[in-house]
Amino acid sequence: MDPQASKNTRVDYSHEVTPIKNPILRTMLMILSFVFLGVGFVGVFLPVLPTTPFVLLSAFLYARSSPRFYNWMMNHRHLGPPLRRWKTTGSIPRSAKILAISMIAITLIPSILFVVPVLAVKVLLGIIGILVATYIATRPESDKVA
Known part of the structure; x- marks a missing residue:
């Protein structure tokens, strides 16, 4: 409490x-x-x-x-x-999870497709994005304010 x-x-x-x-x-x-x-x-x-x-x-x-x-x-x-x-x-509200994962996708996908020229860096960015999104998604959810 x-x-x-x-x-x-x-x-x-x-x-x-x-x-x-x-x-x-x-x-x-x-x-x-x-x-x-x-x-x-x-x-x-x-x-x-x-x-x-x-x-x-x-x-x-x-x-x-x-x-x-x-x-x-x-x-x-x-x-x-x-x-x-x-x-x-250790919880993250659902709305914050949705916003965070959306922002990861909105920023990384165009960067990978249109900005970064090196394939290895594209792959690394993709892996980092997936790992961070997975970490966020697997945290417990709580909409209660502490």
Whole structure:
């Protein structure tokens, strides 16, 4: 059961954070977290750039570097629910699965057919697309908001 019962309640997720002791490495992880979160934000507007993996990676890196920013992400109005759902159940809502797999097809198929000239790269793109789509399709489904 999710500890965040009310939308206005801020939950402290600091107990989930295990900061790295080395201050230089911790600072590098924080910088990378900001970069990946920024790339994820850009991915909202560019269909060829996936948002979710970068947001998940950013949350993972914040969990190793900054309780403050990890708490911010987990309590964020838009980022928090899917992060909490993924953390607790590993599930993806059906609508998100459909959108993700559709975007993979919409971007990869024309690239394979019309843009990429090298056969080996075409095959590699096809294999990667199929593997990613299969991974997404086989995740549990949950339309509940965490």
